[in-house]
Amino acid sequence: MTGGILEYVTVFVLAGFVGVEVISQVPSLLHTPLMSGSNAIHGVIIVGAMIVLGGAHTGAEEVLGFLAVILATLNVVGGFVVTDRMLEMFKSKPGDRPKGPGSPGGPGSSGGAGS
Amino acid sequence: MSRGTVIDLCYLIAAITFILALKGLSSPKHARRGTLVGAAGMALAIGATFFRPGLSHIWLIVIAMVIGVVIAVPVARLVKMTAMPQLVAIFNGVGGGAAALVSITEFIGTDTKQVATYKVLEVLLGVLIGSVSFAGSAIAFIKLQELITGRPITYPGQQVINGIVGVIIVALVFAILVTSSTALLWVLLGFSLVLGVIFVLPIGGADVPVLISLLNSFTGVAVAASGFTLNNNLLIVAGTLVGASGMLLTRMMSSAMGRSLPNILFSAFGSVVTASGATEDATGRSVRSGTADDIGVLLAYSRKVVIIPGYGLAVAQAQHVAKELADTLTAKGVEVFYAIHPVAGRMPGHMNVLLAEANVPYEQLKEMDEANPELATADVALVVGANDTVNPAARNSPGSPIYGMPIINADQATNVVFLKRSMRPGFAGIDNELLYDPKTTLLFGDAKDTLTKLVAAVNAA
Numbered sequence: 244m245t246g247g248i249l250e251y252v253t254v255f256v257l258a259g260f261v262g263v264e265v266i267s268q269v270p271s272l273l274h275t276p277l278m279s280g281s282n283a284i285h286g287v288i289i290v291g292a293m294i295v296l297g298g299a300h301t302g303a304e305e306v307l308g309f310l311a312v313i314l315a316t317l318n319v320v321g322g323f324v325v326t327d328r329m330l331e332m333f334k335s336k337p338g339d340r341p342k343g344p345g346s347p348g349g350p351g352s353s354g355g356a357g358s
Numbered sequence: 359m360s361r362g363t364v365i366d367l368c369y370l371i372a373a374i375t376f377i378l379a380l381k382g383l384s385s386p387k388h389a390r391r392g393t394l395v396g397a398a399g400m401a402l403a404i405g406a407t408f409f410r411p412g413l414s415h416i417w418l419i420v421i422a423m424v425i426g427v428v429i430a431v432p433v434a435r436l437v438k439m440t441a442m443p444q445l446v447a448i449f450n451g452v453g454g455g456a457a458a459l460v461s462i463t464e465f466i467g468t469d470t471k472q473v474a475t476y477k478v479l480e481v482l483l484g485v486l487i488g489s490v491s492f493a494g495s496a497i498a499f500i501k502l503q504e505l506i507t508g509r510p511i512t513y514p515g516q517q518v519i520n521g522i523v524g525v526i527i528v529a530l531v532f533a534i535l536v537t538s539s540t541a542l543l544w545v546l547l548g549f550s551l552v553l554g555v556i557f558v559l560p561i562g563g564a565d566v567p568v569l570i571s572l573l574n575s576f577t578g579v580a581v582a583a584s585g586f587t588l589n590n591n592l593l594i595v596a597g598t599l600v601g602a603s604g605m606l607l608t609r610m611m612s613s614a615m616g617r618s619l620p621n622i623l624f625s626a627f628g629s630v631v632t633a634s635g636a637t638e639d640a641t642g643r644s645v646r647s648g649t650a651d652d653i654g655v656l657l658a659y660s661r662k663v664v665i666i667p668g669y670g671l672a673v674a675q676a677q678h679v680a681k682e683l684a685d686t687l688t689a690k691g692v693e694v695f696y697a698i699h700p701v702a703g704r705m706p707g708h709m710n711v712l713l714a715e716a717n718v719p720y721e722q723l724k725e726m727d728e729a730n731p732e733l734a735t736a737d738v739a740l741v742v743g744a745n746d747t748v749n750p751a752a753r754n755s756p757g758s759p760i761y762g763m764p765i766i767n768a769d770q771a772t773n774v775v776f777l778k779r780s781m782r783p784g785f786a787g788i789d790n791e792l793l794y795d796p797k798t799t800l801l802f803g804d805a806k807d808t809l810t811k812l813v814a815a816v817n818a819a
Contacts, residue, residue: 248476251586251594258582258595262602265380274607274707277383279446280393281603282574284376286449287400287596288456288581289423290369290407291588295463296422297413304467305415309422311459316426318453319404323397324434325445329711330390 276329283322289315361411368406369592375399376596380603386714403592439712440672443570443703444502450574451495457580457597458488462547464587466540475535480586482531485543486550488580491573493554498569501558510562523553557623565622567701567708568611572619575604611701645781648799650808653775654815656799657683660737660773662693664729666766667709668702670743670779674805677716680742683813684722690816695722697729697739697766699747730767739771743778743805749790760788774798777808 266277292315296308375395382392408416430449437445461484501508530546533539561569578600585593612619657663665684671677684694696718702709713723724732733739741748748768751758768774769792776793778800792798801808 247589251589251591254591254594255582255586255598258598259602261377262380262599263606265377265599266603266606273383273386273389274611275442275711276389276707277380278571278574278604278607280379280383280396281578281600282446282450282453283393283400284379284396284596285453285574285578285581285600287372287376287403287593288453288460288584290403291460291581291584291590291593292456293404293407293413293419294410294588294590295460295467296415296419297410298467299415299463300467304463305418307459307463308415309418311456311463312419312422313426314452314456314459316423317430318449318456319400320427320430321434321445321449322453323393323400324431325442325449326393327390328435329442330393
């Protein structure tokens with residue numbers, strides 16, 4: 244078992260370095276999509292949620308696991324859709340760009356009416 | 359190969375796609391493809407998990423997923439671009455919540471007296487960090503949605519209360535490690551949620567973007583902790599990737615504001631003192647407001663105009679009109695570019711996203727460091743819905759809460775034009791002396807309306 248935990252710690256440390264290396268090259272132009280993209284990636288907790296719900300023995304575990312799968316699905320799906328919407332706007336050809344989802348719609352709905 | 363090995367290989371491929379996805383985000387050209395690769399990897403990981411030996415309740419899993427999709431897709435597709443920061447906050451929060459739930463479920467599902475102490479500790483970290491991220495993101499969402507004030511919320515004895523909650527949590531962690539009590543775990547969950555709330559309440563206004571990035575990083579760490587609990591390398595790798603990169607992004611953002619992270623988190627930025635200062639200033643001095651025609655002439659006969667966008671541009675959805683104005687001026691031989699403050703809007707890169715949507719060429723977008731030397735030779739600095747990011751108090755008055763934050767030097771241009779909706783101070787809640795400067799002209803109104811009028815005025819000039 245001790246060998247097991249060391250193996251995971253190794254993976255953890257190396258992944259940390261990879262995370263820093265990969266991100267250090269992102270221009271500030273893409274910081275918002277990056278935040279949103281990494282948000283989608285931690286949605287991988289859905290795999291963990293499936294495993295615990297799939298291994299549930301009691302009613303309490305089923306309820307908690309069920310909730311976990313719902314929340315994790317929101318994270319994955321929402322994260323990727325939002326990121327894709329942001330990146331859609333970086334397409335540069337003027338003609339064929341689909342109308343940005345932000346542009347139509349009345350001004351000043353509940354979205355952000357502050358200053 | 360056993361089925362388990364195949365699943366592990368799928369997880370490995372998924373982990374690689376996540377790294378590629380983050381790498382793809384390093385250029386606008388490959389960003390979208392990178393995201394699609396990441397999404398494919400996610401789909402592979404989810405698909406492979408369905409074939410896990412001994413996985414029961416498959417229908418429950420499917421139903422839960424369908425519920426998630428039915429909620430997430432319309433919300434993510436229909437919310438306006440201006441509300442994107444809130445949306446990222448809330449999707450981040452549910453991820454943290456899921457991580458906490460996974461850890462709790464695993465804890466109550468195993469006989470914790472039989473497992474090693476470090477296993478219990480992993481669970482506790484997952485619950486603690488995940489629920490802090492969940493509650494913190496919820497408060498950040500409420501602040502951004504302006505359901506409560508964006509100002510820092512402070513109360514007497516705040517630091518003491520935070521300290522007490524922190525001590526209780528540490529004590530609970532030790533108690534659970536010793537007793538393996540499930541009841542205490544629920545208490546820990548409660549206190550972690552409280553910690554998330556009180557941690558975020560005193561953080562105000564302009565600092566919320568940094569906060570979201572930090573909470574994003576927290577969720578990554580919580581996912582990694584769940585990965586340790588479940589002995590799952592994919593969760594460890596993906597969670598750690600996000601945790602490490604989120605930390606780095608958070609640091610880049612806070613250094614862009616010229617402040618340290620602890621200073622942002624614990625200094626109750628722009629609280630009571632500033633508010634009283636602001637009212638004093640507002641009553642004592644007068645501002646000069648102009649007409650669209652005057653400003654149109656000024657712009658049309660300038661050599662160099664710098665447009666400085668802020669959150670007001672986003673709220674008014676005025677990015678297309680802003681581009682139209684820039685194009686009209688360029689056609690008249692005026693040199694135009696946009697000066698982008700790293701934290702303009704409510705997320706880093708917010709302005710870049712909006713202006714890219716309006717097809718503004720990349721060459722016209724200048725980062726703060728590149729733009730500032732140019733402002734001294736600019737005829738007009740046209741500030742569209744920005745405030746704190748051009749506030750000279752950040753340079754001049756050591757008493758100001760934003761003192762030390764790098765700003766765009768709009769005050770160095772020959773003329774300054776503010777398009778503002780009202781005299782209300784910016785998100786940080788601080789008054790801006792530049793508004794009272796004799797060379798400043800104000801044009802009140804919704805940014806989209808005023809810009810449209812300016813386009814007409816420039817054409818007529």
